[in-house]
Amino acid sequence: MTPLVSIQDVHKRFGETTVLSGMSLDVRKGEVICIIGPSGSGKSTLLRCVNALVRPERGRITVSGIEVTAPRLDPIALRRRVGMVFQQYNLFPHRTALQNVMMAPISVLKQERREVEARARALLAKVRLQGKEDSYPGELSGGQQQRVAIARSLCMQPEVMLFDEVTAALDPETVKEVLVTIRELAEEGMTCLLVTHEMGFAREVADHVYFTDRGVIVEHGPPAEFFTAPRDARTREFLGKLL
Amino acid sequence: MLSLVIGVAGAFAQGSRFAPLRWFVAGYVAFFRNTPPLVQMYFFFFALGAITPTVPDDIGMEVPLVSNFVWALVALSLFAGAFNVEIFRSGIEAVPRSTVEAAESLGYTRLGTYREVVLPLAFRVCLPSLNNNLVNLIKTTTLAYAIGVPEMLYVANQIWSDSLNVTEMMNVLLLLYIGLVSLLVWLMHRWERAMRMPGYGT
Numbered sequence: 001m002t003p004l005v006s007i008q009d010v011h012k013r014f015g016e017t018t019v020l021s022g023m024s025l026d027v028r029k030g031e032v033i034c035i036i037g038p039s040g041s042g043k044s045t046l047l048r049c050v051n052a053l054v055r056p057e058r059g060r061i062t063v064s065g066i067e068v069t070a071p072r073l074d075p076i077a078l079r080r081r082v083g084m085v086f087q088q089y090n091l092f093p094h095r096t097a098l099q100n101v102m103m104a105p106i107s108v109l110k111q112e113r114r115e116v117e118a119r120a121r122a123l124l125a126k127v128r129l130q131g132k133e134d135s136y137p138g139e140l141s142g143g144q145q146q147r148v149a150i151a152r153s154l155c156m157q158p159e160v161m162l163f164d165e166v167t168a169a170l171d172p173e174t175v176k177e178v179l180v181t182i183r184e185l186a187e188e189g190m191t192c193l194l195v196t197h198e199m200g201f202a203r204e205v206a207d208h209v210y211f212t213d214r215g216v217i218v219e220h221g222p223p224a225e226f227f228t229a230p231r232d233a234r235t236r237e238f239l240g241k242l243l
Numbered sequence: 244m245l246s247l248v249i250g251v252a253g254a255f256a257q258g259s260r261f262a263p264l265r266w267f268v269a270g271y272v273a274f275f276r277n278t279p280p281l282v283q284m285y286f287f288f289f290a291l292g293a294i295t296p297t298v299p300d301d302i303g304m305e306v307p308l309v310s311n312f313v314w315a316l317v318a319l320s321l322f323a324g325a326f327n328v329e330i331f332r333s334g335i336e337a338v339p340r341s342t343v344e345a346a347e348s349l350g351y352t353r354l355g356t357y358r359e360v361v362l363p364l365a366f367r368v369c370l371p372s373l374n375n376n377l378v379n380l381i382k383t384t385t386l387a388y389a390i391g392v393p394e395m396l397y398v399a400n401q402i403w404s405d406s407l408n409v410t411e412m413m414n415v416l417l418l419l420y421i422g423l424v425s426l427l428v429w430l431m432h433r434w435e436r437a438m439r440m441p442g443y444g445t
Contacts, residue, residue, distance in 0.1 A: 053348060083348075088339075104350060104351065108351060
């Protein structure tokens, strides 16, 4: 089976700094992949390459048959298939929770308002935000905002979801409510690519874990193996500091 | 109104990837911000007005195609527009890059991102400065006097020349301006309140 997301030998520099020096990984449909690693190891940049927010200098990325690294990429075709959730939620503060979820399907995908509204309400209920439809982002807690952001991405009916350290800005109490939502998604078979510092969560939900350091993938494997018997010295050192 | 359109369009053009367009906007802002509005109005009326064609009016007299009122409108719009470009730019730059990225990741084009996310947020940030500039613009309309446009001061002058009531007319004039500007400020404040984002600021 061809992978849904395929990343081959991706390189990226920002000025003098090399952020990615040849990363490759594949994600099959329905898989949950976690990428862990120290700050500045290029994991967020890799994620941003997948939905073309960052264009790599070398390498090839395809998502569901779309060549992301093609010079004349149609970003809309790509982004309706790839949902992304950010560390800082990045909701639109001038619109209510419901409007945030409905905006893009209506104005980007030109879908019918009534149909979108029904879907948006169902999604907000699914992320346990029933009754908060008319609240503005500024009136919601961090965890609630992040769940609106997840619903907003899902409303585009993507084939793969990217999560970029989505719990890093939350306090420990609210981290849980967001992780529960992501786990439910994973269990429903949504393909997910997560950058995370939540080791326990990675161990629990991931089908495969990648460890990155200084722009390369140092080690990867199924979580049971990866966390109990890391082979590389750098992985051991990193995990040793955390666990 | 025209100056607002110029402001929005100019600020959008400044974010363009097409460099000559950015230079053009930068040149426009530099020119109209660095010269006095009275000089600009003279330039439009006397310099450009002299080389625009004339047309015969109802009684066969040759009159300029572009009237002094239109010249005043153009000059003042361009003058205030230059300031508005900078005001909108400050508002646009206050919108976090990450919010723009979120819109992009949802498939919005650059224009779509501007229309639905950047401008609504930028507007809220720059309303107070915009308010300032529009107040100034109302007062600058007085300069149209210099090219014979019947604005408020001109009309007042005609009345006091006829009726020798300079003091009274001066008072009327000042009160009218206070009233006009207060009305604008009141409307703008209402607008600011209506656009308030719950949970943000006061």
